[in-house]
Amino acid sequence: MTASSKLLVGLAVIVTAIAAVAYSGIRSAVVYYLTPTELAARPELAQATVRLAGRVVAGSVRRVEGKVTGFRLSDGTTALDVRYNGPLPDLFAERREVLVEGRMEGATLEATRVMTTHPTEYKEGSPGRR
Secondary structure: OOHHHHHHHHHHHHHHHHHHHHHHHHHHHOOOOEOHHHHHOOHHHOOOOEEEEEEEOOOOOEEEOOEEEEEEEEOOOOEEEEEEOOOOOOOOOOOOEEEEEEEEEOOEEEEEEEEEOOOOOOOOOOOOOO
């Protein structure tokens, strides 16, 4: 094998490795989520770890000794009970959109992670203030 052939093979290996790393990075960065209605329509996901998006139902937040232990998540059509034992984001509130990650245990989602989304609407401050 000549020196130029070895160089070409080496470059091909390096380019392939960089492409594989880039592909896996892009693939893992894709954030996909389901709504409670979509999850209900996909029974094959009953034992899978899923990410759900929805709104915290007003009046559904359950607290024990001041700590949130659960709530209902809804997409406007289907509501789902969520149980969570961990720190909640500062923006967590009723009627707020959240992303919840976890597994189904019967009819309840056992959440391992709760994330809030930031409001998309702009509210103007008091006149004269900057």
